[in-house]
Amino acid sequence: MVPAYPCKKYLIFVIRSPGYAEAQNHTHVSEFHLIGFSEDPELQPLLLGLFLSMYLITVLGNLLIILAVTSDSHLHTPMYFFLCNLSLADMGFTSTTVPMLIVDIHTHSSAISYTGCLTQMSLFLLFGCMDDLLLTVMAYDRFVAICHPLYYQLIMNPRRCSFLLLVCFVVSLLDSLLQNFMVLGITCFKGMEISNFFCDSSQLFSLNCHDTFSYDVIIYLIGIIFCVFPMSGILFSYSKIVSTTLRVPSPGGMYKAFSTCGSHLTVVCLFYGTAFGVYLSSSFSLASQSCAVASVVYTVVTPMLNPFIYSLRNRDIKRAMRRLLSKATSPQLFHFMWRKAVN
Structure with a gap:
């Protein structure tokens, strides 16, 4: 005789949040796709030749600046020491983005791995912040040279110049590491498409499928630190330079003072002008083309023009x-090289 047990039925309800289905579709990606430029086959050869020529001009121009300064003992001064490091930072700044862009155009591929994206973003931030801080240090150097000429050698001694360069590098490295760790903290992304031709931290933060308020606050604080403070230092230095120069009685001395600062001031205006252009285009424009064009001016055109600005306006260079x-x-060099090759 089989015992009769009461038959019980259980109805189980699974309650899911409204964003559950959306979160299921957002996973940690292994690669991204850069969609900064048009994929029209007719434009690819033109873009390839344009970016390749601009990159070669940038590298050769900055290398000439470095070789000219290092080979001439008369230019072993703090001003040209910082100029050499600015040229190195410019070469690194443009080398993090343009060679990969050239390869992508040549291979008709827009994919970049997750690791490669983080590496590119980190190097881009490192060299970009180095540019920013070196321009501020160069403004301080001109301020000491013009406003305190008798104490210039004492203040801008080799130890202090090396210390200022080390501070620029360490601060830039900390900023790069901070934003890198912030991106590593993102667990899921809304998509894989980046509306630029390189991996930008702001673009990666916008792909975060969670609340980005804390990220936005940190990014704005970093922007204030690396924009407001350097700009304030540059404006303060040049306000003192102008007030000191206007008190110079001789027109020749006034012209010499302004000519030594003209190249640096032109580069500062170009650097910050294009940086603000990129910020405005990314904030108020939804088209990836306009953001990419503004980024090209900031990352490619500005480092390419810097050697021309310094060489054309500087007699010593x-x-x-x-x-x-x-x-x-x-002829002696060619004869020496020929003998080395023959032997």
């Missing part, structure tokens, strides 16, 4: 370049 080119094209 032009003399050093003439000596460097004359040594490079001397």
Whole structure:
């Protein structure tokens, strides 16, 4: 005889939040797709030639600045020491984005791995912050040279110059690491498409499927630190320079003071002007094309123009370049190289 047990039925309800289905579709991606430029096959050869030529001009121009300064003992001064490091930062700044862009155009591929994206973003932030801080240090150097000329060698001694360069590097590295760790903390992304031709931290934060308020606050604080404080230092330095220069009785001394600052001031205006252009285009424009074009001006055109600005407006740099080119094209050098090749 089989015992009769009461038959009980249980109805189980699974309650899911409204964003559950959406969160299920957002996972941690292994690669991203850069959609900064048009994929029209007719434009690809033109873009390839344009970016390749601009990159070569940038690297060669900044290398000439470095070689001219290092080969001429008359230019071993704090101003040209910081100029060499600015040229190195410019080469690193443009080398983090343009070579990969050239390869992507050549291979017709827009994919970049997650690790490669983080690496590119970290190097881009490192060299970009180095540019920003070095321009501030160069403004301070001009301020000491013009406003306190008698104490210039004492204040801007080699130890202090090396210390200022180390501070620029350490602060830039900390900013790069901070934003890198913030991106690593993102557990899921809304998609894989980045509306630019390189991995930008702001674009990656916008792909976060969770609340981005804390990220936005930190990014704005970083922007204030690396924009407001350096700009304030540069404006303060040039306000003191202008007030000191206007008290110079001789027109020749006034012209010399302004000419030494003209190149640096032009580069500062170009750097911050294009940076604000990128910020405004990314904030108020939804089109990826406009943001990419503004980024090209900021990351490619500005480092390319810096060597021309410094060499065309600086007599010492032009003399050093003439000596460097004359040594490079001397018959003795060709004869020496020929003997080395034969032997």
